[in-house]
Amino acid sequence: MDKHLLIHKFKTKNGNQYVYDAWTNNTYAVNDIEIFLIENYSLLHNPEFKKGLKNKYPNYDIDNSIKEVSSWINVDNAFIPKNFQLMNFYTKEQYCKEVNNLGQMILEVTERCNLICKYCYRNEFTKKRTSPLKDMEWEIAKKSIDYYINKINSPDRTKVKGFASLSFYGGEPLLNIKLIKKCLNYINNLDFDDSITYHITTNGTIINKEIADLLEKHGIQLLISLETAYSDESGH
Numbered sequence: 001m002d003k004h005l006l007i008h009k010f011k012t013k014n015g016n017q018y019v020y021d022a023w024t025n026n027t028y029a030v031n032d033i034e035i036f037l038i039e040n041y042s043l044l045h046n047p048e049f050k051k052g053l054k055n056k057y058p059n060y061d062i063d064n065s066i067k068e069v070s071s072w073i074n075v076d077n078a079f080i081p082k083n084f085q086l087m088n089f090y091t092k093e094q095y096c097k098e099v100n101n102l103g104q105m106i107l108e109v110t111e112r113c114n115l116i117c118k119y120c121y122r123n124e125f126t127k128k129r130t131s132p133l134k135d136m137e138w139e140i141a142k143k144s145i146d147y148y149i150n151k152i153n154s155p156d157r158t159k160v161k162g163f164a165s166l167s168f169y170g171g172e173p174l175l176n177i178k179l180i181k182k183c184l185n186y187i188n189n190l191d192f193d194d195s196i197t198y199h200i201t202t203n204g205t206i207i208n209k210e211i212a213d214l215l216e217k218h219g220i221q222l223l224i225s226l227e228t229a230y231s232d233e234s235g236h
Contacts (some may be wrong), residue, residue: 007079008037021078028072033057033065038079041069084180100154104165107144107183110176112136114205117225122171135176141183145190154191164192167199174206177214184218 006022019038020027030038033053040049053062072078089099111133113122145166151157152164166187168180180200188195198220207215215222 004104007038021072021076024076026072026076026078026080026177027040028078031061031065033062034069037065037069041073041079060205097156100151100156101159102148102151103159103163104167105144105148106135106167107141107170108169109141109173109179110171112175113170113172113203114175114206115172117203133171138182140181141179145183145187149187149190149192152194152196157193161194164194164196165199166196167201169201171199172203172206174202174211177211181214184214197221201225 008020008022009017011017011021017028017030017032017035018027019035036053048067052064106211109120112135113120148166150224166183168183170176173180184198198218200220200224201223202225204222204224215219
């Protein structure tokens, strides 16, 4: 794992610079010196390193930046200079064992949605698409369910029963209600060593009696997203 994958630099429209640290979930306002120090923290207290900075920046600014970055590292444990070395990464065997304790599986049953909510992260994604939005195919859904049930039935599973959860997601998942119904019927005919709770994240705008009956029959829990300012697919 590359430590820099957990550090994201960005600028605002007015030119302010920031660094987001995924390790601590903190965002820091930074200058050019601090960005350089963050990317080269192992050289932070090297005298030759500081001499090189003096050729480009005032000594006062360098000292202040070193104090700032050192504080973020030592107080916040940001930018994983110490934590990265201390992390115990799973071996392949350990990873495989942990996967057997998989709690939730999410099926993105469609990329389509009947709304274009301004807050939705998929809004920009959809606008930039040059190919048609897709529905999940049954073969993919079936393979995913079989994989999940295999993990639930694994003799290496140590998770307490009752944590198995299957979620239907989108887009607007209810636009592909046929696939959801097929998945539920398929699961009902399988043998597995746990009870599964079902969830759907939906905008709730296309729920009719048929869908409501299906939700009630399988005890599906709803997470309904609400947005007061939206437009439909035609832009109205």
